Amino acid sequence: MEEMQGTAKDGGAWRMSRWRVTTWGVAALILLLPLATGAPWTGSDFAFAGIFLLVPLGIYELVVRRTGDLTYRTGAGIALVATVLLLWVSGAVGIADSEADLLYFLALAVGVVGVFVARFRPQGMAYAMFATALALASAGAASLVAGMVPARNSASEILVITGFFVVLFIVSALLFWEAARGEPERWAV
Structure with missing residues (x-):
């Protein structure tokens, strides 16, 4: 996988690193875990859990892009x-x-x-x-x-x-x- 270093010089291009891909992948797996275990979750349960996981990760993405x-x-x-x-x-x-x-x-x-x-x-x-x-x-x-x-x-x-x-x-x-x-x-x- 090719990595791009996002800096102010290159206009803040998105940096695709293994750590970031792993982090987002783990979040997706955590979100899918109830499906795999047969937990009786509804669509709203998945939506709430998705927001609960993805909002902080999105905020961290912004931090990574800023500094x-x-x-x-x-x-x-x-x-x-x-x-x-x-x-x-x-x-x-x-x-x-x-x-x-x-x-x-x-x-x-x-x-x-x-x-x-x-x-x-x-x-x-x-x-x-x-x-x-x-x-x-x-x-x-x-x-x-x-x-x-x-x-x-x-x-x-x-x-x-x-x-x-x-x-x-x-x-x-x-x-x-x-x-x-x-x-x-x-x-x-």
């Missing part, structure tokens, strides 16, 4: 994976009780708003990811303080789950921070 900075790409990838996992866990089984899980969704909204305010610049992205981590930690603390601990999870499990996501967003923030230090002039307005 060749591996640190920035890794930070974006970790943030997207953390977001998808958090939505999946919160939506499928829940972390705390249903009212408290809304706090986790609001924490993600903090990150989304921060990303757009930052206009995708690395330093602003770092601040947005730190704010998301702080909002997630606050959601977990509020859940515990308010006693919103369901029978399926203990307080320590909520702490561990919340801590896991907080760490992912902090790692993403640190990677964005490093990307900002690497080439600050490239991101200037």
Whole structure:
């Protein structure tokens, strides 16, 4: 397979790499897995799962096209994976009780708003990811303080789950921070 390197010089031509083909292929296989296992999914189930998988991959595609900075790409990838996992866990089984899980969704909204305010610049992205981590930690603390601990999870499990996501967003923030230090002039307005 021939690979094309997309750069600003060649007009941002699409870069066909083995990693990207593999990523999209794995997403397609994950989407087809319920069909192979005979799971009783409806068309709307497949549509929801497709959106759930393809939107983050599409966003990552845009990141890959926008920058060749591996640190920035890794930070974006970790943030997207953390977001998808958090939505999946919160939506499928829940972390705390249903009212408290809304706090986790609001924490993600903090990150989304921060990303757009930052206009995708690395330093602003770092601040947005730190704010998301702080909002997630606050959601977990509020859940515990308010006693919103369901029978399926203990307080320590909520702490561990919340801590896991907080760490992912902090790692993403640190990677964005490093990307900002690497080439600050490239991101200037």
